[in-house]
Amino acid sequence: MRLRESRMEGLEDKVVVVAGASSGIGAATAHKLAKHGAKIIVADINADGAKATSDAISQSGGSAIPVRFDVIDNATIVALAELVMDTYGRIDGLHYNVADVALTSKDTNLLDIEPAVWERMLKVNLTGLFLTMRQCIPYMLQQGGGAIVNTSSAAAFSGEPNIPAYASSKAGMNALTRHVASAYGRQGIRCNAIAPGAIATEGALAVVNVMGADCDEWYGRVRETLAHSHRDGEPEDIASLAAFLMSDEGSWINGQCISVDGGWLFR
DSSP states (O other): OOOOSOOOTTOTTOEEEEESOSSHHHHHHHHHHHHTTOEEEEEESOHHHHHHHHHHHHHTTOEEEEEEOOTTOHHHHHHHHHHHHHHHSOOOEEEEOOOOGGGGGGOOOTTTSOHHHHHHHHIIIIIHHHHHHHHHHHHHHHHTOEEEEEEOOTHHHHTOSSOHHHHHHHHHHHHHHHHHHHHHGGGTEEEEEEEEOSBOOHHHHHHHHHHGGGHHHHHHHHHHHHTTOSSOBOHHHHHHHHHHHHSGGGTTOOSOEEEESTTSSOO
16 A cells, blocks of 8 residues: 655655654654655664554555664664764654653652652653753754654643643643744744643553553543544544644644643643
8 A cells, every 4th residue: 555645745755753653643643744755763662663663654655764762861862863864864853752651550649659750750751852852953953944743741731630740741841842942943943742632542551451440530531532522532633733743834833732632621
């Protein structure tokens, strides 16, 4: 099956790093961007998953290469950026979709959460973003601009009774997103975030299974979302907006955190 010819403007031959693309939202975004002509670097700590996503894109007629990297190991982030520059000579886009989702089951509340859980969550979700953007942005500045899209969460806005570390890390991501837009927007860099609602990705469902009795809370949230929507949320819903924000069609959108949640939050 070949890719369709109808494409968004400005993605043809653009070089985009999709960080956290072995499955779920990241994989869906990698496929969506490739469909519109972008060259994809499928980056993930899960090397086998990155290769599977890359192979699927190639089999569909797109261009992709897999790279293993770890957002808490700055050396691998540096190596990732250098590999992209050595291979393509530019970095046009970055989609940061990395989170330690499995840790969510231990992210309880302010009084009970272990400090190590808090520190790990912020290190992966927020410090990893800081380190990854810090490596990619200088190359974007050299070439006159680029686009960054970060995967945030409705949890950053909803006032969660649980998952305080996750929610705080995503709120921090929103602040860092706006910093980049403010600091480098006049130099051609756009930086936006997407806040998904309840999306039934592989990672999210794995957490639900681990949490056991707390599954009721997850499905309750899904039902709450569906009170304002006629269907479940899917990774492709996030991927569609990510591709638009990366494209020239979204070229006057900067510093925003856009909710894609089926009407879960009205803000």
